[in-house]
Amino acid sequence: xxxxxxxxxxxxxxxxQVHGDHRGYFSETFRQDKFExxxxxxxxxxxxxxxxxxxxxxxxxxxxxxxxAQSKLVRVIEGEVLDVAVDIRASSPTFGQxxxxxxxxxxxxQLFIPRGFAHGFVVLSETAIxxxxxxxxxxxxxxxxxxxxxxxxxxxWMLLAEELKLSDKDQKQPGLVDLASCFEYGINYYD
Numbered sequence: 001x002x003x004x005x006x007x008x009x010x011x012x013x014x015x016x017q018v019h020g021d022h023r024g025y026f027s028e029t030f031r032q033d034k035f036e037x038x039x040x041x042x043x044x045x046x047x048x049x050x051x052x053x054x055x056x057x058x059x060x061x062x063x064x065x066x067x068x069a070q071s072k073l074v075r076v077i078e079g080e081v082l083d084v085a086v087d088i089r090a091s092s093p094t095f096g097q098x099x100x101x102x103x104x105x106x107x108x109x110q111l112f113i114p115r116g117f118a119h120g121f122v123v124l125s126e127t128a129i130x131x132x133x134x135x136x137x138x139x140x141x142x143x144x145x146x147x148x149x150x151x152x153x154x155x156x157w158m159l160l161a162e163e164l165k166l167s168d169k170d171q172k173q174p175g176l177v178d179l180a181s182c183f184e185y186g187i188n189y190y191d
Contacts, residue, residue: 001031003038006099011085011117012038013101014073014110027108029075030133039112043071045133050077053123053130056163060120060170061086061146068139069115072132079128080104081121082158086146088179089116096176098153118146122157122164145173152176 002015014035018027036042053059061084064070074083085099101111104125113119121130148155148166152175157164 001028001034003034006101008085008087008094008097008099010039010114011099012112014038014112016108016110018108029108029110030073035073035112039114043135045073045135047134047137048131049134050129050131053128054165055123055126056159056165058120058122058148058157058164058166058170059130060084061118061148061173062120063088063118063144063146064136064139065142065144066115068136068142070134070136071115072113072119072134073110074103074113074119074121074130074132075108075110076103076105077129077131078105079123079125080106081123081125081128081130083111083121084119084155085111085113086118086153086176087116088118088146088176092116096152098155100155120148122159124158144179145170146179147173147175150175 001017004013004015006013016027016029018025051059081103083101083103087094087097089095101109103109103111148170
């Protein structure tokens with residue numbers, strides 16, 4: 001596996017080695033010791049999730065507040081997505097900056113998004129099956145979101161606005177400037 005730190009170095013692109021022949025392929029998709037060596041700390045994943053979506057479905061940008069903040073390790077089993085991570089750590093020098101990656105069933109890349117980041121993706125193929133590990137359980141009380149179309153983020157979702165399909169909840173998320181109350185007390189995402 002290759003672990004490639006992104007422009008925001010806490011976000012890591014993972015390129016697994018794929019062994020293939022006429023029968024198909026084999027790929028090691030997760031290895032705890034190598035993963036922890038790459039990210040520099042222990043991450044205890046406790047839940048796996050999977051979703052299937054059609055072209056244009058945009059899920060995000062989501063995050064959870066402490067004590068239920070989550071790190072995510074994401075990958076695409078079938079299809080292709082544009083995956084997006086936004087630094088929402090108020091004290092970070094990269095606050096409000098964005099990392100994007102194309103994840104698909106051909107490249108088999110994965111993206112690690114640590115606590116303190118909002119996360120989302122949009123489906124670029126006809127359908128996509130998206131899988132992710134998280135290191136904390138879902139908490140409705142701590143569930144928050146960030147506007148996918150916030151001009152301060154300037155995210156190119158690679159599709160026309162009329163092609164995007166969002167939930168009612170995701171259409172009404174606040175912008176980055178409106179999230180100040182979530183961060184004004186110096187929340188530590190790594191507790």
